[in-house]
Amino acid sequence: MSVVGGGLHVLLARRFDGLQSGKWALPGGFVRIDESVDDAAKRVLREKAAMAGFYMEQLYTFGDVDRDPRGRVVSVAYFALLDAGKFRDVVIHSEELALACLEECAKESLAVRSSAGKILPLAFDHATILKLALHRLRGKLDYSDLGLALLPEQFTLRQLQEVHEAILGHPLSKPAFRRRMLDKGWIEATGQREPAGAFRPAELYSRKRRGANLYP
Amino acid sequence: MSVVGGGLHVLLARRFDGLQSGKWALPGGFVRIDESVDDAAKRVLREKAAMAGFYMEQLYTFGDVDRDPRGRVVSVAYFALLDAGKFRDVVIHSEELALACLEECAKESLAVRSSAGKILPLAFDHATILKLALHRLRGKLDYSDLGLALLPEQFTLRQLQEVHEAILGHPLSKPAFRRRMLDKGWIEATGQREPAGAFRPAELYSRKRRGANLYP
DNA sequence: CGAATAGTGTCTGTTAGACACTATTAA
C-alpha cells in the first residue's frame, strides 16, 4: 500500500486463468520449504513490484475451506507500506499490475478504482482482506509511527498529515496534529528546508531511529 | 485463558515425547482437510479441555523455518477466553493438563507458574506466543468488551474490575472504572443482586447483546 | 506590498484519576 495524490492505493495483479480470469487479486505466492513465511512475503513483493526498504506486517491468516474454488488454500496475508517512489517501473508500465485507489463506499463496503477511473473487480475473498488491512492500518495509526513508512526519508509535517488523512478518510486539525506528532517523539527536525518552489518552505523531518517503534 | 483468583491463567499440556519431553506446551492439533482453520482451533480446545461457549480469536501465524526441531511446522495460533467454570473437570484432575498462572518477570520477560507454585518450562517458541497473546489482550481491553468473555453470564462490576486488573497487572481506580464501563454501553444492569453472604450485595450486570461487539 | 503556505498561542469542552463521601447489608 502507498499514498498517492492524497489517496490510499493498493497493488493488484490481474488474473488470466481459471474462474477468476479478468478479476484483480492481491499479489501472492507460495512459501518455500527453506524460507520462513515472513521471508516468503517479502520475497514475493520484491520479485513482483518493489525495491527493498518497505515496512511489512502480518495481517491475518485466512483458512476457510471454500475460499478458493480451485482447492484447499490457506493464505497468510501480509500488508506492506512504502513510499510510492519505491515501486519499480514495471508497476507503472505493466498491463498486469495496477496501483488502485482504495475507496470506502457506504458503510463497511469497499471498492478499488484504477488510475483510469474504473472500478476493478476483486478476486476470491480479497475484498475482505483489504477491508481488514484498512481497519488494521487505521487502528494502529495513532499509537504507532506506521504512517512514516509511507513517506520518503525526509518529509514535511504537512505531507505526514496528508498521509494520515488519506488513511483515515477525513481531514485533521493542523495544530492538534503537529502537537501530537512532535510529542510522540517519533520524528526529529533535520534543520533542512523543503526545496521551496513557491512561498515559505516547510521544515523537513526524519524518523528517529532510537525509540522502540516500527521497522528496522 | 482464564482469570482465577485475581491472576491470569493459561491452559498448558505436558509433553511426553521427543526433545521437548517434560516441558509444557500450548494445546494444539492439526487442521483437517474438510474444516476451516478457525473450526480446527475450536475443535481442539473443546476436545481437550473446555465446554462450548468460549470466545476465540486468531492471534498470529508463526512460520519460522526452525521453530520446531522435528521439521517444518507453520502454526496458526489462537487464544480463547473463558470463565474458569467452563473448563471440564479433566483439566483439574489430569497430570497432563495444567492451568498455570502467567507472571511478568522483569521487562518483556514472562513465566508461568503451576498451582503448586512451580515455574513450568515452556516448549518450542511458546513463550513468545504467550507474550504476544498477553500484549494483544492488554491492547484490546479498553476498546472492546473482551474482558466480559472471562466472566460468567452475570457478574458484578467489582469482578469485572478484578479481571481488568489481572490482565493489566496493576490496580485501577474504582470510580473511573465504573464510569468507563457504564459509558461504553457494553453491559446492562439486571436489577438482581449478588447472592450476598456478607455485607452489602453488589448489583449483577450482564453483557448487552446488541451493540456490535465481540462474540456471537 | 500581496498571495500563499508554515507554524503558534490560546480557549474550551471532554475525560481520567484521586479523594472523600454516602448507602446498604449482616451480625
Next chain:
DNA sequence: TTAATAGTGTCTAACAGACACTATTCG
C-alpha cells in the same frame, strides 16, 4: 452500632479540537 463493601460527587490535570493569529517566502 460496627465492620465491611457498594456506589457516587466533585476537584483537578491532561488533552484534543477549533480558531485566530504571527512568520516566512517569492514575485
